Amino acid sequence: RKEVEQDPGPFNVPEGATVAFNCTYSNSASQSFFWYRQDCRKEPKLLMSVYSSGNEDGRFTAQLNRASQYISLLIRDSKLSDSATYLCVVNARGADGLTFGKGTHLIIQP
Amino acid sequence: DAGVIQSPRHEVTEMGQEVTLRCKPISGHDYLFWYRQTMMRGLELLIYFNNNVPIDDSGMPEDRFSAKMPNASFSTLKIQPSEPRDSAVYFCATSAGRNYGYTFGSGTRLTVV
Numbered sequence: 370r371k372e373v374e375q376d377p378g379p380f381n382v383p384e385g386a387t388v389a390f391n392c393t394y395s396n397s398a399s400q401s402f403f404w405y406r407q408d409c410r411k412e413p414k415l416l417m418s419v420y421s422s423g424n425e426d427g428r429f430t431a432q433l434n435r436a437s438q439y440i441s442l443l444i445r446d447s448k449l450s451d452s453a454t455y456l457c458v459v460n461a462r463g464a465d466g467l468t469f470g471k472g473t474h475l476i477i478q479p
Numbered sequence: 480d481a482g483v484i485q486s487p488r489h490e491v492t493e494m495g496q497e498v499t500l501r502c503k504p505i506s507g508h509d510y511l512f513w514y515r516q517t518m519m520r521g522l523e524l525l526i527y528f529n530n531n532v533p534i535d536d537s538g539m540p541e542d543r544f545s546a547k548m549p550n551a552s553f554s555t556l557k558i559q560p561s562e563p564r565d566s567a568v569y570f571c572a573t574s575a576g577r578n579y580g581y582t583f584g585s586g587t588r589l590t591v592v
Contacts, residue, residue, distance in 0.1 A: 403580050412570060412583035460577065466512065466535055467581065471521035
């Protein structure tokens with residue numbers, strides 16, 4: 370099983386819709402979880418951390434399920450500017466270095 | 480805050496040449512990471528430093544790759560000799576600690592021909 374696994378997509382979603390995607394991780398000892406966003410030919414940028422109790426930042430909601438070892442990202446009222454690749458990030462080795470999934474490509478259509 | 484600064488932004492070199500990538504971290508960030516990104520393999524951690532000391536270099540592909548951090552404000556990643564399969568985007572990222580996210584530099588797009 371890969372350390373961090375994501376559905377690569379692409380997810381084609383109409384503007385204004387709600388979209389959700391999951392990510393699974395293999396190391397049950399993982400402690401830190403994040404979602405990053407990467408635009409084409411740009412560097413990844415931190416979108417939000419993921420906390421055990423779940424957390425929300427505007428239209429974005431992140432959830433962690435330790436029992437099933439997955440995290441999720443929900444985007445409500447999607448905007449054209451949300452089109453990007455979303456990277457699931459875990460400290461899969463239980464150490465300082467973060468392991469990145471290969472990303473889920475999201476396309477918001479007008 | 481200027482963020483993480485990488486140079487050069489683009490590098491095209493011939494196979495067999497030495498390539499040096501540079502990174503200036505955010506002041507006060509104790510962790511510095513070098514990642515490589517390709518379409519096939521995604522983002523791969525090559526090596527990381529804590530307080531200028533290399534902690535984990537298990538991701539360095541082979542002896543042709545080396546990295547140094549002589550002080551808190553500068554790090555280099557060197558490839559000698561370079562090969563076409565080294566073509567990728569190399570990112571430097573820094574962090575204030577393990578529970579914090581990373582801030583990435585803009586990356587160096589390396590092409591070895």
